[in-house]
Amino acid sequence: MARNIASREKDYSQWYLDVIKAAELADYAPVRGCMIIRPDGYALWESIQKHFDEAFKDTGHVNAYFPLLIPISFLEKEAEHVEGFAPECAVVTHAGGEELEEPLVIRPTSETVIGHMYSKWVQSWRDLPILINQWCNVMRWEKRSRLFLRTSEFLWQEGHTAHATREEAVEETLKMLDIYRDIMENILALPVLAGEKSEGERFPGADNTYACETMMSDRKALQAGTSHFLGQNFAKAFDISFQNRDGELEHAWTTSWGVSTRLIGAIVMTHSDDDGLVIPPRVAPVKVVVLPISPDRDLVDSKLMPKSSEIAETLNAILGKRSVKVDTRFHMRPGDRFFANIQKGIPLRLELGEKEYQREVFQAVRRDNGERFDIPWDQAAVKVPEILEDIQHNLYNRALEFRKQNTFKAGNFEEFKDIFAGKGGFVEAFFAGGKEEEKLIKEETGATVRCFPLEREETGTCFFTGKPGAKLAVFAKSY
């Protein structure tokens, strides 16, 4: 049991912050609401980035960079967009020692500048589609911030595409949602509920918003990624138009989609335990730590270290460069070294002491379940990758099982209220209400519509309004 981490059961919020602190993922910045992403946190972000970036490029997207500062007038061109984002924008009013003629907004998202540029780049149907992504920081002045989940500045990727037809743009929106789901499930081991957002939760300026919703270990929902079908709203506001095959002028159809450093928060809150961080192997920057351990320095230098380096080299060749680390902190006591590696969330530990050396094995310890067992040296190259895969699947299955255990059905508002008066969780219910009904439900229970899951076509009687033909919604309290 870690002594520097609050119990998850007793104080979930404190536990979350303690895990991040113990794993040295992030720290507070001197500016309110901002955070420092420390090297181990950033390495995790880079690993996440790598998987998404590959998938974007595999589907024909290219990276570019648009500027941090946006003329305030751009934001004002799309009515809903400005209404949604204006309250949380940081604005630059002075530069070069003078007041600016037109204030500049620090981007809260880049639909507007990108729309402005697309209007210049698009003239013909042959110019479409445009499939651009950018990795950058954005700023949204948050009233209440939490490390990784909600900070005033955060890192993300924003994809922005423009298409000749509505069908193609809708297809893109759903394709990216599915890529998100795939990586979250298969790499980050986060079971995802992919679906359509309700009217009240839609992106400002979008016709339709889709999201990947995941359940954290306190049964609250976290929106882990979003994909928006923007219709022709931004195309009209920024005049992204083109001549079609028949020579007629048409507005393009656009999409945007993003995932952020919030995913790190999702990993923390899905997999970690009272001992600290747990990182799924496929996304872990360090997948294996080798721990030579003995009070006898001669033995360490002559036998344990060479063997440790050898296995690290062998495994690095299989698992990828730098994915195996040898812990050489001999000034620390064994217990300290164990705990330090546990709290970092490294999936697998290989201990090598005198006993193991004589028997030509490593003592392996899994981070996900604490199991320990011997791996003979000559089997390590085969066994270790297998075990890492097993850990990966175990983490996913465990999270999925947890979600299933905490997903309930409600046929009427009484049942619904009872669930949220208790432990809460995900509640499936047919819902035909609008913004007003959602608001009432939130006021009374704290829960909101997380999404209308795709792949759940069934309809029924609305649990709240009693209307027939309602779609299936999933409700939860959320971050």
Added chain:
RNA sequence: CGGGACGUAGCGCAGCCUGGUUAGCGCACUUGACUGGGGGUCAAGGGGUCGGAGGUUCAAAUCCUCUCGUCCCGACCA
């Protein structure tokens, strides 16, 4: 932005109510010894503008005002 809690060494805290020696404790850190397979033992050390600014007072960590920040609960959001 509303309600609550808090800010004293790197971290966690005591001291404040009732102002008065040189501001203390635990952990961490440094050095040494004994140690060493799940957060050791002993000894000797280093480290503080008591979040900041004003004020009251002979005297402020302590009382008053303002301010900045953090955490929790709400409203708003990736």
